[in-house]
Amino acid sequence: GKSRLLRVCLPNHHDRATLEGEISWLQALADEGEINAPVPIAARDGEMIVTAGADGVPEERRCLLFNWLPGRNLQHDVTEDGLACLGQLMARLHDHTDRWQPTASFQIRRMDRIYMLVNPDGLLGPLLAGRFEPDTRRLLQAMEERINAELKRLFAGHPPQVIHADLHWGNVKSYRGRLQPLDFEDLSWGYPVQDIAISFFYSMGNPQFPALRQAFQRGYTSVRPWPEEFPGQIDLLILMRALDLLNFMLTTGFPGEERWFPAFVANIHGRYREMAGVSD
Secondary structure: OOOEEEEEOOOOOOOHHHHHHHHHHHHHHHHHOOOOOOOEEOOOOOOOOEEEOOOOOOOOEEEEEEEOOOOEEHHHOOOHHHHHHHHHHHHHHHHHHHHOOOOOOOOOEEOOOOOOOOOOOOOOOHHHOOOOOHHHHHHHHHHHHHHHHHHHHHHOOOOOEEEOOOOOHHHEEEEOOEEEEOOOOOOEEEOHHHHHHHHHHOOOOOOOHHHHHHHHHHHHHOOOOOOOOOOOHHHHHHHHHHHHHHHHHHHOOOOOHHHHHHHHHHHHHHHHHHHOOOOO
16 A cells, blocks of 8 residues: 555666665665655565566666655745755765765766766767757867866865765655655766756756755755855856756757757857856
8 A cells, every 4th residue: 555666777777786876875865864765675585676578668677666755846846945955955965975885886877077878979979970060069179178177177186975966856855844855866976066066957947046046055054065166166067967968868869859959059058158257
């Protein structure tokens, strides 16, 4: 009589070691008990990851089962108070991974390159060679160079920590005044500023974004110091997410491309000039 969540993984999206890493963090959160995240559930034989097939599906898929979290997605009730609570939740997750010691076998991806979702060649690789006008390609190249320089600087410093890497308001449920994080499949070795930038990317289209951003920061700093090392660092990393998502949509045949593509690219260009201080 209990509700469960079954995830059927996309083929070749994550390997078994990465899924085992996700399970390890979720089990650690469950053991500590301060953050209500999905709890992995073992099959009857004790296995946490089950490979199964079905008629009409060409390949077998890895499957994971979790307990169901009640509540309403935060995206349905976006307020400054809600974003302040989201900032607190992210800070608590960062505090947890500061303390947590993964096992030696723990393996997840590193967020030390722009194109994490698909196709490491990225927007300027051969697959998308004909997609952009020369001026656009030059601007994308300048963006890539600036972001890659910051990633190189970040990962040459203090060691990274485990981050959620997809904690936006669509991946959080609110239940009885408490926020619950969902969807840990993209967790990565990275830095808190990267986690925050990903969350902010999905909020930018909201007309109240400046106020929501301040509310998030207010909530985060009620738990731990704000991690931005220089003005514009998070803005630059927001653009990293934008390029990664654009690359994903173009290389996977995302529907409705003819409608969203021009506006999406124009938005990236405008924000790069505005937020990263690049003139025409």
